[in-house]
Each structure stands twice: as C-alpha cells, then as structure tokens.
Amino acid sequence: MPLDPVAPPGARTRVLDAxxxxxxxxxxxxxxxxxxxxxxxxxxxxxxxxxxSKEALLVALMQRLADxxxxxxxxxxxxxxxxxxxxxxxxxxxxxxxxxxLEAHSRAAAVLLAAFHHDPALLDPVRAFFARVRAxxxxxxxxxxxxxxxxxxxxxxxxxxxxxxxxxGPAELAALRATLHGLLERGx
Amino acid sequence: MPLDPVAPPGARTRVLDAxxxxxxxxxxxxxxxxxxxxxxxxxxxxxxxxxxSKEALLVALMQRLADxxxxxxxxxxxxxxxxxxxxxxxxxxxxxxxxxxLEAHSRAAAVLLAAFHHDPALLDPVRAFFARVRAxxxxxxxxxxxxxxxxxxxxxxxxxxxxxxxxxGPAELAALRATLHGLLERGx
DNA sequence: TGTTCTTTACCGTCCAGCCGGTATAGTGGA
DNA sequence: TCCACTATACCGGCTGGACGGTAAAGAACA
Numbered sequence: 414m415p416l417d418p419v420a421p422p423g424a425r426t427r428v429l430d431a432x433x434x435x436x437x438x439x440x441x442x443x444x445x446x447x448x449x450x451x452x453x454x455x456x457x458x459x460x461x462x463x464x465x466s467k468e469a470l471l472v473a474l475m476q477r478l479a480d481x482x483x484x485x486x487x488x489x490x491x492x493x494x495x496x497x498x499x500x501x502x503x504x505x506x507x508x509x510x511x512x513x514x515l516e517a518h519s520r521a522a523a524v525l526l527a528a529f530h531h532d533p534a535l536l537d538p539v540r541a542f543f544a545r546v547r548a549x550x551x552x553x554x555x556x557x558x559x560x561x562x563x564x565x566x567x568x569x570x571x572x573x574x575x576x577x578x579x580x581x582g583p584a585e586l587a588a589l590r591a592t593l594h595g596l597l598e599r600g601x
Numbered sequence: 602m603p604l605d606p607v608a609p610p611g612a613r614t615r616v617l618d619a620x621x622x623x624x625x626x627x628x629x630x631x632x633x634x635x636x637x638x639x640x641x642x643x644x645x646x647x648x649x650x651x652x653x654s655k656e657a658l659l660v661a662l663m664q665r666l667a668d669x670x671x672x673x674x675x676x677x678x679x680x681x682x683x684x685x686x687x688x689x690x691x692x693x694x695x696x697x698x699x700x701x702x703l704e705a706h707s708r709a710a711a712v713l714l715a716a717f718h719h720d721p722a723l724l725d726p727v728r729a730f731f732a733r734v735r736a737x738x739x740x741x742x743x744x745x746x747x748x749x750x751x752x753x754x755x756x757x758x759x760x761x762x763x764x765x766x767x768x769x770g771p772a773e774l775a776a777l778r779a780t781l782h783g784l785l786e787r788g789x
Numbered sequence: 790t791g792t793t794c795t796t797t798a799c800c801g802t803c804c805a806g807c808c809g810g811t812a813t814a815g816t817g818g819a
Numbered sequence: 820t821c822c823a824c825t826a827t828a829c830c831g832g833c834t835g836g837a838c839g840g841t842a843a844a845g846a847a848c849a
Contacts, residue, residue: 424794424795440721441718445837445838446840447837447839455795455796456796457797457839457840458795458796458797458841458842459794459795459796462793462794462795465840466839467838467840526718529714529764530628530629530630530714533764533765536764536766539764540766540767543767547767557773558773558776558777558778558781559780561773561777561780562754562777562781562784564757565753565754565755565756565761566749566753566754567757568756568758568760568761569753569754569755569756569757569758569759570756571757572757572760572763573731573753575760576713576724576727577721577724577728578724578728578731579728579732581749585745585746588745588749589746589749589750589753591746592744592747592784593746596780596784612828612829633803633805634804634806635805643830644829644830646807646808646829646830646831647828647829647830647831648829650827650829651828651829653806654805
C-alpha cells in the first residue's frame with residue numbers, strides 16, 4: 414500500500430499546522446481551540462477528538478518541533494567533515510547556511526513561545542537537544558569559550574528574531590558568520 | 602518638608618512589584634488583576650484606580666523595565682574608557698561583570714515575556730534600546746562582525762536563561778567572557 | 790452493524806472591566 | 820472655627836464574554 418506522496422494532510426496535521434500558523438501570526442494569546450479548529454476547517458469537537466486537551470495539542474506541537482530540529486541538525490552534522498569543531502560548525506551551518514531553516518526557525522519560535530507560556534516543562538525536549546549539542550561541542554575538542562561564543566551568538570540571533578527586536582542586514586550577517594568561523598578555526 | 606528616604610512605597614509601586622513577582626514566580630498566565638492587587642495588599646478596584654486596564658499595567662511595567670535597562674547601560678558605558686569597542690565593552694560588562702544585573706535580567710525576562718504575550722508592540726521601548734546600542738557599536742568603530750558576535754552571544758545567554766534552556770557554569774562563563782574580549786581586542 | 794470521525798449544543802469557570810459606594814484629607818467661604 | 824463642597828484613594832460586588840472541556844447525536848465507511 415504505497416502512500417500517496419501528495420495526499421491531502423489529515424485532520425490531525427491540519428490542526429497542528431493551523432495552531433502553528435495562528436500563534437505565529439497573531440500571538441500566543443490568540444491560540445484557542447475554537448480558532449485552531451476553524452482554521453483547520455474542522456469543528457471544535459472534531460479537534461478534541463484528536464487532541465484530548467489544549468495541553469495535548471501543545472505537547473504534540475512541541476514534539477513535532479523537536480523532531481524537526483533534531484532531524485535538521487542531524488543533517489547539518491552529517492554534512493560536516495569530522496574533526497574538532499564539528500558540532501559548532503553544524504550549529505553555524507544551521508544558523509547561516511540554510512535559507513529554509515530560517516523559515517523553520519520562525520515557526521519554531523511561535524511554538525516555543527506558546528509551549529512556554531502554557532507550561533515551561535513542555536520545553537524539556539528542547540532542553541535535551543541543547544544539552545546534547547553542548548555536550549557534543551565539548552567532546553569535540555572545541556575550546557569551551559569558542560563553542561559558547563559561537564553557539565550563543567546563534568541563539569542571540571534567534572532570540573532577536575523571536576521577539577522581532579532587530580534583523581541584521583545581509584552584510585552584518587556575513588560579517589558575523591565570518592567572525593565566528595574565524596574564531597572557530599583559530600581556536601581561541 | 603524633607604522626604605522620608607525610607608518611605609514605604611506607594612500603592613502604585615507596590616502593584617508593579619507584585620505584578621512582576623507574580624509573573625516571575627508563576628508565569629505570565631497567572632497574572633490577574635485580582636491576584637496582583639491581593640499581592641500588593643490592595644483591592645482590585647484600588648488597582649484599577651491606578652491602572653485603568655491590564656494593558657496599562659503592563660505598559661507601566663515595561664516602561665519601568667526600559668528605564669532601568671537604559672540606566673544600567675548608561676552606567677556601564679560611563680565606566681568604560683573611550684575609544685573603539687566602547688559600546689560593546691559596556692554590553693559585555695552588562696552581561697558578565699555585574700552580579701546584581703543578573704537579578705535584574707531575571708526580572709526583565711518575566712516582564713518581557715508578559716508584555717510580548719499581551720501585545721508584541723509593547724516591546725517597542727526595548728527595540729529602541731537595541732537599535733541605539735547597535736548604532737553606537739557601529740559608530741564606535743567596532744568591526745561589524747565582532748560587535749554582532751559579542752552582543753548576540755550576550756543575547757543568547759539571556760535567552761537561555763529566559764527559557765531556562767541551560768545555565769553555563771562559572772568556568773564556561775569565564776571562558777566565554779575571555780573569548781569575547783579577545784575577539785574585541787584583536788578586532789576580528 | 791460496528792468503528793471512526795465529526796458536528797452541534799451545552800456547561801462551568803475564570804477574569805477583565807464596570808460601578809456604586811466609603812473614608813480621609815484638603816479648600817474656601819462666612 | 821464651623822460648615823459645605825470637592826478631590827483623592829480605595830473597596831468589593833457584579834456581569835458579560837471568552838474559553839476549555841463534555842456529551843450525545845449523526846455521517847461515512849468497512
């Protein structure tokens with residue numbers, strides 16, 4: 414039974430997409446079950462058939478996000494040659510070298526915010542991801558200061574976008590990328 | 602008629618403090634007018650006398666936060682010798698060299714989150730602050746990549762703490778600080 | 790006919806904002 | 820100095836709406 418590659422998404426997926434879109438477009442506080450259901454072209458009761466509670470919906474959203482992040486990072490990591498700094502290089506690639514990741518980031522931000530608002534514990538998968546990457550960077554042989562600087566700069570950029578605090582232009586972005594790579598190669 | 606230097610704070614201030622404390626301790630969603638009023642030792646009606654709406658309360662909270670941030674930064678800036686990299690050095694001092702600022706950061710995080718949740722536009726004062734610091738760093742003569750790296754790393758650390766994603770140990774923190782200062786002095 | 794999915798209608802709770810009222814401290818005559 | 824009036828600060832009950840969640844009845848399909 415081959416899967417139709419362009420099968421229309423099921424109600425469950427549509428609900429997740431809708432919830433994500435709402436949070437992204439109109440903020441955390443406007444995510445309601447009724448709104449998400451409407452956006453997904455389903456009734457509220459229908460939504461609650463798939464997600465027993467709002468929390469369950471957010472957990473599922475968070476799970477999907479964590480899976481996607483992990484998969485993306487895995488791909489970045491695989492593309493990096495082995496050797497010191499590998500994990501950090503993967504992070505930098507994550508931040509600078511994949512346009513479609515920017516889009517993913519923006520959606521991640523929405524989910525992150527919604528989850529944190531509902532219950533900080535929902536971020537546990539993300540915490541686990543960070544712990545893993547940070548541990549890899551150490552095991553990697555990257556000097557701690559360098560690893561921290563490069564990865565946190567990426568996080569800072571992410572936060573700036575999350576709260577729409579500022580958006581660096583292409584030139585600044587390129588300079589930042591060069592500086593961080595220089596730091597990593599120089600090793601201090 | 603000299604002002605008593607240790608006069609008990611007025612109701613208005615108590616309400617702001619209470620609201621801040623609630624958001625910080627129990628999250629954005631548990632901030633209610635009634636709760637904030639109770640915590641401040643006042644009735645809900647009394648609170649609404651001082652703040653016409655919940656939004657007004659959040660605006661005031663945000664304003665207070667922005668003022669404090671600006672004042673702290675001003676102090677850091679004044680303490681730095683003139684010359685290239687001054688603004689960035691002030692940012693680093695802000696991030697690493699003032700223990701009491703850490704405390705302030707933690708409170709800032711709560712307010713920031715609450716404000717963003719209610720209405721992203723409430724962050725405008727913070728956006729203005731970032732714009733100013735970023736402009737100063739450029740006018741300063743700091744190479745763009747270096748300025749971006751140093752400041753964004755600080756922001757990343759802030760975000761990690763905001764969402765409790767991770768907390769670097771003292772050694773990592775020291776290494777990070779040294780790396781960023783090295784970067785700044787080297788100028789690339 | 791049974792299972793899966795979906796709808797409609799409804800309940801209970803929570804909370805922002807409203808409003809009528811109270812008390813205390815001025816203020817301005819007379 | 821007494822009185823009438825007003826402003827400031829605060830109280831606490833109420834209500835209307837929003838929203839999470841429930842329940843029971845159908846549609847689609849095997």
